Structure formats: C-alpha cells, structure tokens
Amino acid sequence: MAAGQKLYPRATVKKIVKAHSKCNVSKNVDVMIFLDYVLFMQTLVKEAAIDSKQAGERGISAKSIQKVAPDALSKFKG
Template sequence: MAQTLYPRATVKKIVKAHSNRALSKNVDILIYLNYALFMQELLNEAAIQSKQAGERGVTARSIRRVSERTLRKYKG
C-alpha cells in the first residue's frame, strides 16, 4: 500500500470549507505542488539573502526578510 504525504480528504474538506465552491478531483495535488514550489523559492531566496549578508547558512532572520516578497508572488 502506498503511503501519501498528506491526508487528501482532510485537505479537500478544509479548502472546501474556506472557499464555498466546488472542487475538482485533484485540487489537493495542485495545492500541495504549489506549496512545494513556494517553499523551494522561499529557501532559495533566503539562501541568497543570507549569503549577501555574510551569514554562514540560512537563518530564521533571512527567511523573515524574504517571506513577504515571496508570499506576494504566490498570492492568487
């Protein structure tokens, strides 16, 4: 039996409760992929920011610096 990364039914219920719209069959997969892309870009931008600031690695401060800008890119 294949193990899923997240509970599909739970994600669909939460999204449906917040959107009050009909959802397509694989909307949870699209949401998960969008989340994965967001996290990847957030970490990439934070790595660039921390390198420019002369830090050794990615810190919470470097993530906070780029989070607002990255969130704006993904706002639908």
C-alpha cells in the same frame, strides 16, 4: 511507511478547502495545493540563501527567511 499507505486523507483536505473557499473543488485539488506549497518553499529557501550570502552569513538564518518571506508570499498570492 508501508507500501500503499497514504500520507494524508485526500477527502479531508478537499473538505477543508471547500469550506474555506465556499466553491466546488476539482478532483486533484490536493495535488495542486501540494505542488504550490513545494514551489513556495523552494522560492523561499532560494531567496533566503541569496539574502544570507549577501549579508555574509554562513548559512540560512531565521532572520534571512523572515526578511524574504513577504516577497515570496506576494508571488504566490492567488
């Protein structure tokens, strides 16, 4: 990726969020959404790793992720 190139159009993300929430959004709402997403994924993978080790699996499987997903989603529900 070239220097200075953006990963996604910030204005488009803001428009989508504003359309779904029907509220005004702050200047850095896209950054906050990304950080919340990263925290969610970190929690999901950590919980799935714990679950898979308790089940005696070698690695994280789709089954372990599906098992912990509802709990992880409930933690991040706004």
